[in-house]
Amino acid sequence: MRAAAWALLVVAGPAFAGRPLTTEDAAVVDEQACQLEAWIDRSRNTTTGWFVPACNFGGGIQWQVGGARYREGGAGNSSEAYAQAKGLLREARDDSPWSVGVVLGVMRESPYALLPVTFTSGDFTWHVQPGWARDRERRRNTTQWGVAGEFAANPCFSLVAEAFGENSERPFVRAGARWSVVRDRLDLDFTLVTRSGATREERFASLGITWYLGKILR
Helix, strand or coil: HHHHHHHHHHHCCCCCCCCCCCCCCCCCCCCCCCEEEEEEECCCCCEEEEEEEEEEECCEEEEEEEEEEEEEEECCCCEEEEEEEEEEECCCEEEEEEEEEEEEECCEEEEEECCCCEEECCCCEEEEEEEEEEEECCCCCEEEEEEEEEEEECEEEEEEEEEEEECCCCCCEEEEEEEEECCCCCCEHHHHEEEECHHHHEEEEEEEEEEEEEEECC
């Protein structure tokens, strides 16, 4: 499970516009605002529950922490955690709808850095995210990457898909949908994830919620 958790998390931490995508996006929550994400990943033998709050205390930086508990077969419960900060190098404008961000984070004392790019064309939004991570357990550097697309079928319903991975390993793929129960406030999502020749732990369903809390840090 450690390998799967690493692939799913270090490739990209969760983000407001990003959930349920693993690929990071070039967007941050508003100044003095917070959000909360929570989801459950369920494979044949493992159930993992995530709780991920994030806030922008000022300066255009979104601070985010994530914690998880997972149970694998009869091996008992284990935990996982990470922390990261995200800022924008370029903000999108009406006449130039693309943005660039930078993410710095750490998981299990292993640092990572990501450079997400997001651009919008009509009802489609695309995310491209190269990155780097230092795997301290295996004492090696890894190249992280992700490519994702979102299609807004209507103002409250979107289809999502992505591919993501590290180095030359077989990539993971995800597909599903996101539904805005309360527009710009509360989203639900459901996706399926797998990869070519996947093991039982690498094929799973993910059900999540994103709650945008607004400006609560005044």
